[in-house]
Amino acid sequence: MISDKMKEYVSKSSVIRAMFEEGKRLSSIYGEENVFDFSLGNPNVEPPESIKEAVSEIFRKESPNLVHGYMNNSGYEDVRAKIAEHINKKYNLKLTENNLIMTCGAAGGLNIILKTLLNPGDEVITFSPFFGEYENYVKNFDGKLVIVPSNTETFEPDLNELEDRINSNTKAVIINSPNNPTGVVYSEKLIKDLSEVLNRKQQQLSTSIYLISDEPYREIAYDGVKVPYILNYYRNSLVGYSYSKSLSIPGERIGYVVCNGDADDFNDIMQSLNVANRILGFVNAPSLFQRVIAKCLDSEVDVNIYKKNRDLLYNHLVEIGFSCVKPEGAFYLFPKSLIPDDALFAKEAKKFNLLIVPGSSFKCPGHFRLSYCISYDKIKKSLDSFDKLAKEYL
Amino acid sequence: MISDKMKEYVSKSSVIRAMFEEGKRLSSIYGEENVFDFSLGNPNVEPPESIKEAVSEIFRKESPNLVHGYMNNSGYEDVRAKIAEHINKKYNLKLTENNLIMTCGAAGGLNIILKTLLNPGDEVITFSPFFGEYENYVKNFDGKLVIVPSNTETFEPDLNELEDRINSNTKAVIINSPNNPTGVVYSEKLIKDLSEVLNRKQQQLSTSIYLISDEPYREIAYDGVKVPYILNYYRNSLVGYSYSKSLSIPGERIGYVVCNGDADDFNDIMQSLNVANRILGFVNAPSLFQRVIAKCLDSEVDVNIYKKNRDLLYNHLVEIGFSCVKPEGAFYLFPKSLIPDDALFAKEAKKFNLLIVPGSSFKCPGHFRLSYCISYDKIKKSLDSFDKLAKEYL
Numbered sequence: 001m002i003s004d005k006m007k008e009y010v011s012k013s014s015v016i017r018a019m020f021e022e023g024k025r026l027s028s029i030y031g032e033e034n035v036f037d038f039s040l041g042n043p044n045v046e047p048p049e050s051i052k053e054a055v056s057e058i059f060r061k062e063s064p065n066l067v068h069g070y071m072n073n074s075g076y077e078d079v080r081a082k083i084a085e086h087i088n089k090k091y092n093l094k095l096t097e098n099n100l101i102m103t104c105g106a107a108g109g110l111n112i113i114l115k116t117l118l119n120p121g122d123e124v125i126t127f128s129p130f131f132g133e134y135e136n137y138v139k140n141f142d143g144k145l146v147i148v149p150s151n152t153e154t155f156e157p158d159l160n161e162l163e164d165r166i167n168s169n170t171k172a173v174i175i176n177s178p179n180n181p182t183g184v185v186y187s188e189k190l191i192k193d194l195s196e197v198l199n200r201k202q203q204q205l206s207t208s209i210y211l212i213s214d215e216p217y218r219e220i221a222y223d224g225v226k227v228p229y230i231l232n233y234y235r236n237s238l239v240g241y242s243y244s245k246s247l248s249i250p251g252e253r254i255g256y257v258v259c260n261g262d263a264d265d266f267n268d269i270m271q272s273l274n275v276a277n278r279i280l281g282f283v284n285a286p287s288l289f290q291r292v293i294a295k296c297l298d299s300e301v302d303v304n305i306y307k308k309n310r311d312l313l314y315n316h317l318v319e320i321g322f323s324c325v326k327p328e329g330a331f332y333l334f335p336k337s338l339i340p341d342d343a344l345f346a347k348e349a350k351k352f353n354l355l356i357v358p359g360s361s362f363k364c365p366g367h368f369r370l371s372y373c374i375s376y377d378k379i380k381k382s383l384d385s386f387d388k389l390a391k392e393y394l
Numbered sequence: 395m396i397s398d399k400m401k402e403y404v405s406k407s408s409v410i411r412a413m414f415e416e417g418k419r420l421s422s423i424y425g426e427e428n429v430f431d432f433s434l435g436n437p438n439v440e441p442p443e444s445i446k447e448a449v450s451e452i453f454r455k456e457s458p459n460l461v462h463g464y465m466n467n468s469g470y471e472d473v474r475a476k477i478a479e480h481i482n483k484k485y486n487l488k489l490t491e492n493n494l495i496m497t498c499g500a501a502g503g504l505n506i507i508l509k510t511l512l513n514p515g516d517e518v519i520t521f522s523p524f525f526g527e528y529e530n531y532v533k534n535f536d537g538k539l540v541i542v543p544s545n546t547e548t549f550e551p552d553l554n555e556l557e558d559r560i561n562s563n564t565k566a567v568i569i570n571s572p573n574n575p576t577g578v579v580y581s582e583k584l585i586k587d588l589s590e591v592l593n594r595k596q597q598q599l600s601t602s603i604y605l606i607s608d609e610p611y612r613e614i615a616y617d618g619v620k621v622p623y624i625l626n627y628y629r630n631s632l633v634g635y636s637y638s639k640s641l642s643i644p645g646e647r648i649g650y651v652v653c654n655g656d657a658d659d660f661n662d663i664m665q666s667l668n669v670a671n672r673i674l675g676f677v678n679a680p681s682l683f684q685r686v687i688a689k690c691l692d693s694e695v696d697v698n699i700y701k702k703n704r705d706l707l708y709n710h711l712v713e714i715g716f717s718c719v720k721p722e723g724a725f726y727l728f729p730k731s732l733i734p735d736d737a738l739f740a741k742e743a744k745k746f747n748l749l750i751v752p753g754s755s756f757k758c759p760g761h762f763r764l765s766y767c768i769s770y771d772k773i774k775k776s777l778d779s780f781d782k783l784a785k786e787y788l
Contacts (some may be wrong), residue, residue, distance in 0.1 A: 001565075001602045003513045003535070006666040041463045051462070052453055068445070068643040070436045104498065104647075104676060112677035119397045136673040138579055141397070171395075207606050208395045251681025253498075258422040265395045272400040275407050279530040281505035282498060286680040287645025306562045 019238035036382035037355040038370040041180065041331070044354075045301045045373070047248040047308070054295035057228045058288065067289055073278045074270075075102025075256070075285055079294040083256060086297045088361040099261055102274045110137050110174070113212055113257060114274035116269055118143040127157035129334065131180045143171070147363055150390045155182040155325050156190055156335070159197050159318050166201040172210040173198065177227060178217035178388040181362045181369035181373070182334040183327020185221055188228045192296030195234040202236070208264040211237045211325035219246035219300050221329035222307045232360040236263045243293050244341075245331075248301045254289040306331045307392055309372040309379055316383050331373040334359065340366050340392035348392065353386035399533070408453075415544040417661075417749050424747055430776035431749040432764040436726070437573065439695045439767070441642040442741040452682065461682055462704040467672045468494025468664075469650070469679055469697055470650050473688040477650060481692045482590055493655055495667045496679035498647040500610045503634035506670035507606055507651060508566075510663055512537040516565040521551035523728065523756030525574045527609070537565070541757055547633045549719050549728070551575040553591050562596040566604040567592065571572040571621060572611040577704075577721020577755045587767040589628040596630070605631045613640035613694050614699045615723040626670035630657045637687050642695045648683040700725045703773055710777050714760035715788045728753065732787035734760050742786065746779035 002010065017038070026035045058067055074080065081099035087095055100361060103109035114124070120142035126134050126146050134158035138145040148161045162173070175194070177186035186194075199210050215231045218241065221227050230237045237260045244250035259269055277284065282291075317324055317335055337345035342358040342365050349356050349368075359367030371380060396404065402429075403584035413433070420429045434759055452461055453458045468474065474491035495504035507516070515537035521526050522541050542555045556567070569588070573581035579586075592603050607624045612635065617620050619709060632714040633652045639642035653663055670679065704721060711718055711729055731739035736752040736759050743750050743762075753761030 001604075002510050002662045003516075004509055005513075006670065007662075009669040009673065010662055010665045013665055040464075044459065047458050047462055051458070055449065055453070059449070064441050064445070064644065068441055068645050070434075070644045072449045092698050107672075107675035107677050109675075116396050116400055119399075122397075122748065137675065140674060151724065210395075232594065248459065249676060249681075253677060253680050268396045268401075268404055271395045271407055272405045275403040276400065278501075279403065279533060279654045280674060281501035281503075282676070283501050283647060284645060286647050286683070287643075288682075289680070387535065 009365070010351060013092040015303070022350065026353055032233055035353045035355070036378065036385060037367055037374070038372065039355045039357050041195060041371050041373065042080070043245055043250060043301070043331075043373050044375060045305045045312040047250050048161060048296065048299040050296045050299040050303060051247060051292060054292045055288070057295065058196065060289050062291070065292060071284060071287065072274075073284050074274045075100070076238070076290050079290045082294045082297065083329065087258065091232060093231055095258060095261070098270065099258050101257050102278065102290050103240070103255050103257055103276060104282045104285055105244055105255045106240040106242035107133065108165040108253065108277075108282050108285070109242070109255055110212065110214060111140060111280060112136075112273050113238055114138060114141050114143065114172075114239060115280060116272040117171050117210060121169065123167070123169045124172045124174060126174040129155070129181050129359060129364030130174075130252070132141070132174060132361055134174055146170075148278065152367075153325070155179065155184040156186065157194070162194070163197050163201065166205070166209065168205050168207060170201070170209055172212050173358045174214060174311060176214040178216065178327075178329025180330055181332045181357075181359075182325060183330045183332045184325060185225050185227055185328040188230065189227070191228045191233050198234060198236075208236050210263070213237065213239045215239055216242040216245050217330040220303055222303070222310065223328060225328040227329065231258070231260045231288055235260055236376070239261070246300055247296060249289070249294070250381070252286060252289045254285055254293055262377065284296060305376070306373065308372075309376055312376065313370065313372050313379050317386060320387055320390045322390065331371060333370040333372060334367050335370070337366055337368050342366055342368055349389055354382065354385050354390050356388060403463060403530070416744065417664060420747055428747070429747045431768070432766065432773065433749045435767065436766050437639055437644060437695070437725070438769060439642050439699045441555040442690065442693040442695060443684060444693040448686045449483055449618040449682070452685050454686050456685070463681065465678060465681065466668075466760045467678050467763070468668045468766055469494070470684050471686045474650070476688045476691065479654065484680045485624055485626060489652060489655070491662065494650050494652050495664065495671060496648070496650050496684050497634070497671065498635035498676045498679055499638055499644070500608055500634040500651045500675050502647065502671075502679070503636070504528075504568075504606065504608060504653040505534060505674060506676070507632055507634065507665050507668040508532060508535050508537065509674060510666040511565045511604060515563065518566045518568060519556065519559060519564060520568040522754060522759030523549070523575050523761070526755055527572060528568055540564075541610065546758070546761075548720070549573065550580065551588070553587055556588070557591050557595065560599070560603065560687055562599050562601055564595070564601070564603055566606050568606045568608060570608040572615055572721075572723025574611065574724055575726045575751070575753075576719060577724045578719060578728045579619050579722040582620070585622045585624060585627050592628060592630075593606060601751050602630050607631065607633045608665070608683070609633055609652060610639050611724040612634040614696070614700060614725060616704065617722060619722045621723065625652070625654045629654055632657070640694055641690060642686070643683070646680060648679055648684045648687055650679070672694065699770070700767065703768075703770055706770065707764065707766050707773050710711065713779055714784045716784065725765060727764040728761050728764060729764070731760055731762050736760055736762055739743065743783055746782050748776065748779050748783060
């Protein structure tokens with residue numbers, strides 16, 4: 001009796017559950033400490049102390065009916081104003097609370113953006129490899145996800161193909177930098193070139209093409225690399241931000257959407273985001289954590305912990321013969337699998353108690369994803385298994 | 395550039411905003427203390443102290459990565475098990491964590507249920523007057539909301555018309571007791587009769603018709619009235635529960651869906667609810683508050699505060715000539731307007747600084763809704779305005 005759309009998901013989700021059960025099975029045989037689960041993107045670094053302090057300050061000073069009550073569906077005005085100011089300082093912009101809406105993480109943000117923009121059949125472009133949920137989010141509103149490949153030597157998108165694939169049905173382009181699953185950070189030049197393509201096509205087609213930047217990993221960047229802020233480069237731009245990774249609080253579902261004030265139909269978009277937040281059932285982003293993050297805008301998890309993990313794992317894999325683009329952000333590596341069949345490769349890896357995700361899951365076969373948001377010691381211990389795996393093929 | 399579906403909402407939402415602005419205008423002229431806003435359902439009773447205590451206990455005893463991290467998209471297993479046990483004790487059932495999924499309030503719960511059940515064109519029946527969001531939730535998944543009227547002398551649904559309107563496209567029936575906007579609690583007899591109709595039609599049509607109970611007001615019931623639990627009466631039943639009102643924490647977006655274990659396609663439904671929670675962008679119900687409510691299952695706001703409000707307002711209105719079904723729950727009154735045109739009546743009420751919602755907003759013209767979740771003193775002060783309003787017509 002469940003809907004046709006959901007039937008497909010349910011059958012897929014049993015595959016994922018099977019993988020999960022397999023992990024549990026391995027743990028029960030070899031001991032959890034000897035199974036190396038690189039499959040999940042659940043941050044292991046602790047949230048900063050400031051979260052706890054903020055909660056206790058709020059409980060001490062603010063009225064419980066304010067803290068836990070309804071507010072405007074867009075979120076508390078004072079919280080939005082503080083975040084706007086924070087963004088303005090960092091990226092030299094002039095946003096106000098009216099450019100922002102608080103959301104249930106970036107996932108909630110992307111959904112209200114797509115509900116706002118898409119008529120059935122409208123197209124949304126993204127670049128492979130990509131976070132598989134984009135396809136589901138677009139399908140929620142009967143849109144069509146169009147996949148443009150990246151150059152697999154750099155994991156930068158193929159802008160020529162992008163230009164070819166844009167047509168009058170193209171409503172939006174989703175980018176994600178620092179990227180899941182590659183860890184690549186899009187350079188300023190790339191963002192400029194991308195903006196140029198979009199501007200050119202908008203003019204040619206007399207249409208609006210919105211650039212949506214999915215940014216749960218914005219603060220997780222290494223080696224001083226700058227992550228360009230798209231509002232500085234492209235007019236029709238929206239950012240879906242999440243505090244899940246920057247503050248290690250993914251369970252709390254807190255983030256925001258910011259829309260460029262110069263975007264086409266800005267007022268309609270902001271009103272629609274507000275209504276979509278309500279009618280999709282989010283109603284508003286969780287209230288206490290809106291107030292918490294407003295007090296933690298200058299806090300961040302210790303990114304060096306992830307960097308140390310990256311260096312250890314990346315250096316070792318390259319040393320033993322894996323080919324991999326060096327990630328400058330997020331907490332993923334996306335090496336080439338040692339045989340073309342990445343699903344088989346992931347299966348083989350299990351023999352050495354390595355749980356990895358085939359690149360096909362991100363529409364980029366011949367690769368695999370490693371999430372290194374696990375403990376340094378566990379990664380260290382896993383290196384031997386990677387050695388054994390590599391020896392089978394190299 | 396926004397979608398056709400959202401255009402309609404945005405134009406409607408400017409009407410609501412206009413009302414809101416009007417309230418602000420009145421406050422600026424007459425002073426906030428002299429404007430009587432009965433339009434909002436934002437609980438004014440303070441959350442129980444146990445919320446604060448639970449948070450500080452959790453912060454003291456549990457690991458931050460557990461408290462704020464990802465968990466199964468259905469919610470923490472231990473939390474679901476505790477809630478199941480709590481329900482079992484109260485309603486003599488045998489639920490387990492597998493019958494439950496934690497949601498972003500009842501609004502999130504209803505959305506994942508409808509995403510699970512509806513193919514485009516499927517019909518969902520509800521009884522007028524009803525909470526206007528049901529129409530939006532059903533439209534989110536391209537379903538069609540079919541409205542069956544209630545008897546306006548009792549606000550119990552017309553079960554004959556229900557039976558007439560059920561056809562092979564009918565996927566679900568939504569009920570809401572204690573009811574928004576009438577405050578009426580459905581009796582055990584009514585639930586039994588309703589179940590009989592549904593069972594008969596299921597058999598006749600060889601189909602499954604799910605009964606969905608929207609229960610944000612379950613604990614807000616007066617005079618010892620019992621609110622029947624539909625899982626005890628009907629097999630294909632789901633409850634969307636929320637802690638928003640029982641604990642006065644509507645901003646935190648925490649609730650759950652429970653599905654009867656004997657329901658048709660139970661396993662598919664539970665898996666689909668899990669996936670829908672993820673792909674609609676909720677991902678999971680906010681993590682800290684999942685753990686908080688698990689520690690507050692025996693807590694409740696002081697319902698007597700609402701009861702005192704109801705008694706004061708109901709008794710006075712009836713005394714001065716209003717006709718009103720006496721509400722046994724929730725925090726709403728739904729009297730007849732003193733002229734047939736309820737929109738005009740609401741406009742007239744503003745002359746006496748009374749902000750009320752026309753019954754047409756709940757698809758029941760000729761009435762108006764008063765939310766009495768405001769302070770007792772404010773209600774007392776407002777009585778004079780009701781007197782003046784009534785004098786215009788009686």
